[in-house]
Amino acid sequence: MGLTSNKVLVLAILFAVLLFAGTVWWWPRLARRNWRAVGGRIGLLLVTQVAVFASIGLFANQAFGFYASWADLLGQESGQGVVVDQSGRGGAGGPLQVVDTRQVNVAGGARPQVGGQIQKVDIVGRTTHIATPAYVYLPPEYFQSRYRTRTFPATTVLTGYPGTAEALIKGLHYPQTAHELAKDGRMQPMILVMMRPTVAPPRDTECVDIPGGPQTESFFARDLPEVVSAHYRVGKRPGSWGIVGDSTGGYCALKLAMHHPETYAAGAGLSPYYRAPIDPTTGDLFHGDRLLRNAADLRWYLRHNPAPKTSLLVTSSKVGEHNYKDTLRFIDQVKGTGRTGIASIILDSGGHNFNTWRREIPGTLQWISGMLSDR
Structure with a gap:
């Protein structure tokens, strides 16, 4: 699926929503003060924020046309x-x-x-x-x-x-x-x-x-x-x-x-x-x-x-x-x-x-x- 595909955008938004819901659901179980609980909280927050920002970035790219493909985004322009x-x-x-x-x-x-x-x-x-x-x-x-x-x-x-x-x-x-x-x-x-x-x-x-x-x-x-x-x-x-x-x-x-x-x-x-x-x-x-x-x-x-x-x-x-x-x-x-x-x-x-x-x-x-x- 291409960078500007609607499917990619929908999947990214869905993934971000599911991670947000999962964070709310799992947060009480990660409330302990041991290293595993702290690491879990950090991991959930980090992954959720990355997913949210990825969704926003994909939406902005579709709206403004900054990059046409994954290769373009990664500096590997194949055109x-x-x-x-x-x-x-x-x-x-x-x-x-x-x-x-x-x-x-x-x-x-x-x-x-x-x-x-x-x-x-x-x-x-x-x-x-x-x-x-x-x-x-x-x-x-x-x-x-x-x-x-x-x-x-x-x-x-x-x-x-x-x-x-x-x-x-x-x-x-x-x-x-x-x-x-x-x-x-x-x-x-x-x-x-x-x-x-x-x-x-x-x-x-x-x-x-x-x-x-x-x-x-x-x-x-x-x-x-x-x-x-x-x-x-x-x-x-x-x-x-x-x-x-x-x-x-x-x-x-x-x-x-x-x-x-x-x-x-x-x-x-x-x-x-x-x-x-x-x-x-x-x-x-x-x-x-x-x-x-x-x-x-x-x-x-x-x-x-x-x-x-x-x-x-x-x-x-x-x-x-x-x-x-x-x-x-x-x-x-x-x-x-x-x-x-x-x-x-x-x-x-x-x-x-x-x-x-x-x-x-x-x-x-x-x-x-x-x-x-x-x-």
């Missing part, structure tokens, strides 16, 4: 990392392979013409040779005969670190939200490419082209749009692509839109930060390259480079988010450029969590839809 294809052919099956399909959890979702479809894919970058899994949401119109020649705008959707792409579907409900908004006429039908920014797990690359390491920024700026556009009916003109993410993904979304406005016409950061951190999860991102380090600081980049012709959206909360003051400073700085568009969602309160982002996603998708072209 794809960085693959170098020496033949230059992008793998025997091509640069994008569909490995599974599933319906969208909406009314009538069993039929793709009604609910759309989610495809699990493996992607290999042509120039960076980075290989990574992703989920692609195709709206119902993609499968309807009257739209068979139509192209659609696309948006890259990124998790935080160390989030899972699955959490974008199960926890943040991106496909369901996009479906409902388009159905109500509040946004245009749009393809969503949902994935982790961590394309070389377990390392947090912060969407940086690391000297001698994964060329993550180039993968998201060039390879990913090229591969997806070659496989799906995505608009070919500039302005067809947007990017959105939360936390680390939010920082990546803003940076990619600013550094590569020719690719991303709009970028939205939900609870983003504005400078790439250096910590044990990132390792040495810049290898002494001062220009690379400065470019990863979005406020420095705006001060020392021509303002990019793109549109940005940032979100924060007056109470509960640590980035509130930095976000206000960033908004003022972008407004001062007179060239880069800036919008915001500022909540009165909301923490750095899924519940907050679910409140911001509908408005974000509507905004990014309005920034993109479908041709």
Whole structure:
């Protein structure tokens, strides 16, 4: 049974409840002062508390999608990392392979013409040779005969670190939200490419082209749009692509839109930060390259480079988010450029969590839809 299995969660809760009841039942019998009784009391309390905390941890992991598997939890990530294809052919099956399909959890979702479809894919970058899994949401119109020649705008959707792409579907409900908004006429039908920014797990690359390491920024700026556009009916003109993410993904979304406005016409950061951190999860991102380090600081980049012709959206909360003051400073700085568009969602309160982002996603998708072209 997998780490995110409901059976595992139910069994953990049941085990914790039984241990608690057993502790209450056996406590009078362990009230003596000999070493066996004392050891029994310590053992019961320890095992019961471990079971309770395990249940809470499993519940939190299901709610927020921190880890996708036992291997992920134990630091033994078994998913794809960085693959170098020496033949230059992008793998025997091509640069994008569909490995599974599933319906969208909406009314009538069993039929793709009604609910759309989610495809699990493996992607290999042509120039960076980075290989990574992703989920692609195709709206119902993609499968309807009257739209068979139509192209659609696309948006890259990124998790935080160390989030899972699955959490974008199960926890943040991106496909369901996009479906409902388009159905109500509040946004245009749009393809969503949902994935982790961590394309070389377990390392947090912060969407940086690391000297001698994964060329993550180039993968998201060039390879990913090229591969997806070659496989799906995505608009070919500039302005067809947007990017959105939360936390680390939010920082990546803003940076990619600013550094590569020719690719991303709009970028939205939900609870983003504005400078790439250096910590044990990132390792040495810049290898002494001062220009690379400065470019990863979005406020420095705006001060020392021509303002990019793109549109940005940032979100924060007056109470509960640590980035509130930095976000206000960033908004003022972008407004001062007179060239880069800036919008915001500022909540009165909301923490750095899924519940907050679910409140911001509908408005974000509507905004990014309005920034993109479908041709």
